Amino acid sequence: MKNFTGFIIRQQRLARGMSQEALCRGICAVSYLSKIEQGIGNPSPAILQQLYAALGINYNQNEAMLEKAQMMLRSYFDKYFHSETAEEETAYLKLHQQEMENSELHLSWHLFNLFMLIQKYGKSAPVCHQEAAYIARFQEYLEPDQLFVYYVGAGLIEGDDQIENLRLAETIHPIAFVKQSIAECYYAKREFMNAIDAAGQAYSTAAEEGSMPTLLWSSYLLGACYSNFNDMSFMLKYYKRALELSRGYDATISSLIQYNIGSAYLEHKNFQDAVPYLLTSMQPTDSSLEEQKVLAGQKLATCYFEQGFASLGHQFLQQASNRRTDRMPGVYETLLVFTRLRYIENDRSSPEYEGLLRDLYENGGEALGDSYKRIFADYLIELYMAQRKYKDALAIKSEYGYV
DSSP: OTTHHHHHHHHHHHHTTOOHHHHHTTTSOHHHHHHHHHTOOOOOHHHHHHHHHHHTOOOOOOHHHHHHHHHHHHHHHHHHTTTOOOHHHHHHHHHTHHHHHTSTTHHHHHHHHHHHHHHHHOTTOHHHHHHHHHHHTTGGGOOHHHHHHHHHHHHHSOSTTHHHHHHHHHHHOOOHHHHHHHHHHHHHTTOHHHHHHHHHHHHHHHHHHTOHHHHHHHHHHHHHHHHHTTOHHHHHHHHHHHHHHTTTSOHHHHHHHHHHHHHHHHHTTOHHHHHHHHHHHTOOOOGGGHHHHHHHHHHHHHHHHHTTOHHHHHHHHHHHHHHOOTTSOTHHHHHHHHHIIIIISOOOSSHHHHHHHHHHHHHSHHHHOHHHHHHHHHHHHHHHHHTTOHHHHHHHHHHHTOO
């Protein structure tokens, strides 16, 4: 890192809330300290020692340790941007946190920590924003590769400037990982045409790089985009390409794709074609898929009930209920109760049915996923038409984009 001596002095001074005048009193002039912090001064070892002592810094200059830490940092980020695990690197860097913080690798440590926090707490966690804001105060000290990592980390955190940060990262290293991250941001904002364009660029770049993970996930994202456009032809094209690319990967990836294909068929009331995909999505034993299996079970129940296979509908609805736990979102229970009312009790005119359906339509999307929004919209339109509430039905059609 350039200017690391001046950086560490400035960083520690600010962390302690000290003014330049307070720090340099009896050591050097304020103007000289300012030059040191800017990296344009050339202080003697004696002055540096006094400044470090005034700050209470135990500055680490263990060259062997720092060289290994630098190697571990490079390896960690190389693996991260190739979607590989980096357990050895992570363990080493965490073990040497304090030594790195009090060294020229201070900002490199915080860049690593930013990615750790995102993985641990999620992209919207306040602690992630705090860490990114801390690093941002010292951007002038970052080398280009460090600046690239900062922009990627800042771009992964949810916020208004996500895409802007990722675009800045792209100007430094236009790798497939960054292009895919941009596509995912556009998708989260429901800007599907922009997402398609960015995912297409990610796929092309990944093909040149030989990045199999990005080839897979960009194809998956393209399928999801076209699903939102209700374009079954292109959706199937890209989802099936993603399925082929997922061969040899963890079965959970294939399961997710199978689930989405089945869900898309269900949205379009193609119940027969939905069933085999939804059944396949329930096969992996990975405990992380329990929520998906609850939803897949409910969707299979819907498919069977709609086709007149009531016994199978009962069976899969019961399986979904048995899999549901209190740790899952409460809307899951609402969905299962609603399904019982609709298909088992055949109660589609009661206030309870309407209330549950309206709640699912208005509030269930975030927890249940976009694939349910169209289904609930169709159910509401069906209900309001039966009640002769034509204005309400028209409002749902307009709100969802049918008219």
